Amino acid sequence: MTQYFQIHPDNPQKRLIDRAVEIIRQGGVIAYPTDSGYALGCHLGDKKAIEKIKWLRSLDDKHNFTLMCADLSEIGTYAKVDNTAFRLLKAHTPGAYTFILQATSEVPRLLLHPKRRSIGVRVPDHAITRALLDTLGEPLMSVTLIPVGEDLPMTDPEEIRDRFGAHLEAVIDGGACHLEATSVVDMRDLPATIVRRGRGDLSAFED
Numbered sequence: 001m002t003q004y005f006q007i008h009p010d011n012p013q014k015r016l017i018d019r020a021v022e023i024i025r026q027g028g029v030i031a032y033p034t035d036s037g038y039a040l041g042c043h044l045g046d047k048k049a050i051e052k053i054k055w056l057r058s059l060d061d062k063h064n065f066t067l068m069c070a071d072l073s074e075i076g077t078y079a080k081v082d083n084t085a086f087r088l089l090k091a092h093t094p095g096a097y098t099f100i101l102q103a104t105s106e107v108p109r110l111l112l113h114p115k116r117r118s119i120g121v122r123v124p125d126h127a128i129t130r131a132l133l134d135t136l137g138e139p140l141m142s143v144t145l146i147p148v149g150e151d152l153p154m155t156d157p158e159e160i161r162d163r164f165g166a167h168l169e170a171v172i173d174g175g176a177c178h179l180e181a182t183s184v185v186d187m188r189d190l191p192a193t194i195v196r197r198g199r200g201d202l203s204a205f206e207d
Helices: 014-025 047-057 072-078 083-091 127-136 157-167
Strands: 003-006 030-033 038-043 066-068 097-102 118-122 140-144 170-173 183-186 193-196
Touching (some): 003 014, 014 030, 014 127, 030 127, 038 047, 072 083, 072 118
Parallel strands (some): 003 170, 030 170
Antiparallel strands (some): 066 140, 183 193
16 A cells, blocks of 8 residues: 655655655655656665666667666766766756766666666755665665656656556655656767757757
C-alpha cells in the first residue's frame, strides 16, 4: 500500500523524512518533489527498484539515469570532474540542471549507458530533496516523472498518487512543483553541449 506523506516544502518534518528514507533503503520506489517537476527515486544499487522505474517510464538501457547528489564533493565520487568542469558545476549548483559526465567505478553498472559509461548528476535546490539526501547519506537514483506519451513532468502529488500509486511505495506531497524540466548539459567533453533546454540560465554553456 502506498504511503502518502505531506511534507512542508520549506521546513521538512524530520520524522517523515526519516520514514521516506527508510522506505528507500528497504527497496521502495518513491515519488518526490524537486526544483523542477516531481521525480521517481530509489536506492542507487537496488536492481529491482530500478527495473520498476524503467518499466513505469518505459525507459531502455540507453537512458541516462541521474544521481541526485547532496553537494559537489559527492558528485566527485561518482563522476569524473576536471578543473574546468568543476568551476562550471560550482557556479550552477544547487539548481535545476542535470550534468552528463563520465562515471567512475563507484556507479553501479546497471545505471550506466552501455556504450558511453556516462551518468547524469545534479544537486537540487529544494528543501525536501536536500533533506532526503542528507538523511540518506548517499545519492538517490532518480528520473523525472514524465508519463509515457507526455512531454512535461508531473507537478501534482495527488494526481501522481491516483495514476501511479499502485506501483509506488510512497508519494511525498511537497506541494506543486515547476512545470518545466531541468536543463540537461553534456559535459563529458568541453565545450559543453546543451542536450535539453529547461529551467536555469544556460548562457555559460552557449558557444
